[in-house]
Amino acid sequence: MEFGKKIRTIREERGMTVKQLAELVECTPSFISQIEREMANPSINTLKKISVGLKVSLADLFEEESRSSDPGKKYIVRRNERKRFKSEIENTDIQLLTSSDIDSKTIEMHLLIVGPGGKSEKLYTNHSEEVGYVLKGSITILLGDNQFELKEGDSIYFPGNIPHGWENNSDTEAITLFSATPVLIGKGERLVSGNAHFIVDPLNKTCDF
Secondary structure (H helix, E strand, C coil), X not given: CCHHHHHHHHHHHCCCCXXXXXXXXXXXXXXXXXXXXXXXXXXXXXXXXXXXXXXXCCHHHHCCCCCCCCHHHHCCCCHHHCXXXXXXXXXXXXXXXXXCCCCCCCCEEEEEEECCCCECCCCECCCCEEEEEEEXXXXXXXXXXXXXXXXCCCEEEEECCCCEEEECCCCCCEEEEEEEECCCCCCCCXXXXXXXXXXXXXXXXXXXX
16 A cells, blocks of 8 residues: 555544644645645655654554565565665665564664765754664764764664764765664654655665665
8 A cells, every 4th residue: 555545544544634634744735635645755754743643653654454464574574575765855765674563673674775975964863772784885974073984894883862864975875784773663763854755666676685
């Protein structure tokens, strides 16, 4: 199910009108309608407000209508089944590598792919601890007033309450693994990304990871 249709389904289940949801999200009813009809790509910050208004997690907006009876779905995420958040503004592709079928999980792993010249729109904070590892290329991690260039094979740890972000100052793609606890996208702390517009679409078939 597309996330716009999922938003409409949850809204209707709660007996909420488009206007009521728009007031909670602080946007126009027409924009909510466009989102539900897959005619607009909301920012991740807008999706967060929608999830709060609907009293669900951000991950819930991207879950299938019903969970699979396959027990492996709770533990395994197939390469072509990853939830993907792509920011065209930041030239960044975030792919969720851990299943959202376990509500009680406290750790999450992401594949962070940053194109040449890509960078975070701002510095972010959260209540998680994060660990990153560079699989390919190089990336600069912004951490408070510091900048650290990480190359292939390098790793980093930092508490999420330190303002942080990233930059790819090279002319090649940077691919990194990041783990966070508590979770950022699932049933816990929400991922907030300013005004960066994210889309959810099939996995980039050119990615080797």
